[in-house]
Amino acid sequence: MIAHEDLRAGLRGAGLAIQVGPFVVRLRSRLDRVERSVALFYDRQLLPLASAPFADFHVTLARPLGLRSVWRPQARFFLDGRSPFRPLPLAHAYPLFEWGLNWCIAQHAHDFLMIHAAVLERDGRALVMPGEPGAGKSTLTAALALSGWRLLSDEFALLSLETGKLVALPRPVSLKNAAIDLIRDRHPQAIIGPSSHDTSKGTVAHLKPPHASIERMHEQAAPAWLVFPRFAAGGQDRLQPLDRAEALLKLVGSSFNYSVVGGSGFEAAADLIEQSDCLNLEYADLDASLGLLNDLAGGPA
Amino acid sequence: MSVSEEYFALIPLPAAHVRAWGESVVVYDERCGETHVLQPPLIDIFQALQEGPMTPATLFEYLEQRYDATEGDLEDAMQAGLNQLRQHDLIRVSPESRDA
Numbered sequence: 001m002i003a004h005e006d007l008r009a010g011l012r013g014a015g016l017a018i019q020v021g022p023f024v025v026r027l028r029s030r031l032d033r034v035e036r037s038v039a040l041f042y043d044r045q046l047l048p049l050a051s052a053p054f055a056d057f058h059v060t061l062a063r064p065l066g067l068r069s070v071w072r073p074q075a076r077f078f079l080d081g082r083s084p085f086r087p088l089p090l091a092h093a094y095p096l097f098e099w100g101l102n103w104c105i106a107q108h109a110h111d112f113l114m115i116h117a118a119v120l121e122r123d124g125r126a127l128v129m130p131g132e133p134g135a136g137k138s139t140l141t142a143a144l145a146l147s148g149w150r151l152l153s154d155e156f157a158l159l160s161l162e163t164g165k166l167v168a169l170p171r172p173v174s175l176k177n178a179a180i181d182l183i184r185d186r187h188p189q190a191i192i193g194p195s196s197h198d199t200s201k202g203t204v205a206h207l208k209p210p211h212a213s214i215e216r217m218h219e220q221a222a223p224a225w226l227v228f229p230r231f232a233a234g235g236q237d238r239l240q241p242l243d244r245a246e247a248l249l250k251l252v253g254s255s256f257n258y259s260v261v262g263g264s265g266f267e268a269a270a271d272l273i274e275q276s277d278c279l280n281l282e283y284a285d286l287d288a289s290l291g292l293l294n295d296l297a298g299g300p301a
Numbered sequence: 302m303s304v305s306e307e308y309f310a311l312i313p314l315p316a317a318h319v320r321a322w323g324e325s326v327v328v329y330d331e332r333c334g335e336t337h338v339l340q341p342p343l344i345d346i347f348q349a350l351q352e353g354p355m356t357p358a359t360l361f362e363y364l365e366q367r368y369d370a371t372e373g374d375l376e377d378a379m380q381a382g383l384n385q386l387r388q389h390d391l392i393r394v395s396p397e398s399r400d401a
Binding site: 243244245246248249252259262263266267270273274 | 327
């Protein structure tokens, strides 16, 4: 843990080094809201300022210059001094950091098959949940992470091409809209940051990963369950077996870099399929679906 | 006399790029990055050709042992399957020369 003054000095100076799973992010920013969010969410992942580790990503979040910034303040994301995106309203500076970091990882981390999926673990066995937006993935992920499962990732499954295991990327879980109050009500002890309204995803607030997820970030997990959730309001919660070939196509369809990593990506994906129970989850009621997922691992954690 | 007869052969594929799962065979083609899912009767043709190159006649005999179908239906299914494998570029058709 580093003192808040040091955190501020680091952000405004040479940059704070943040350990995010296998990556080191060096972040610079003079934006107060970025400073507050980093202090809240990443306080246990900051590397000592004295050490100057190699950083995978050099990120800056700053206000663009110009008259426009006076009457409509904005935040801009820079990677290695270049800005790959349009600026967003200043109020969305922290979500912009998280989304920008997603982009950095997706563009560069080709030692992994990267899948748009949540990953959680119990007893060394990983549950991988790819999901379309609106499938309820983040809500399920948050609820599982707050009830005994170890969170490896909310958005990015990193499947090591070397070991075939899932690598943790502990970052705040992005809760959207109704899920924010739902999780807050069910888990009053959960650390949820301020809401950012009117983003491209609606209202967004981030949930801090539980300590165990951060402390065990270097532990990989073997795939055991591949579950595709689909939210079906008013439906019946159920898990149904999914044909392996279909599961593979769905899995690689959710990958950011399947076409980049070639045959080794296919082998990793196919091995994951062979090691996992492949299932569709029709999800209507959070408690019922949590029960089904917990039963996979032998009951509640 | 020399007789030339066409035969079909699978393109070489690493074993790790072919997975047989129940009623499906999944094939990854490294040359183009395509992932193909083959289902019956295509998988029977594919699996037959995994044993080695075959002429249409030997392939037909192989399928005949596995399917209870009329000769005409089986021939149609075999041709359709071969066409599909050709479209996926997973087989080569070559002339075979042998002394008769």
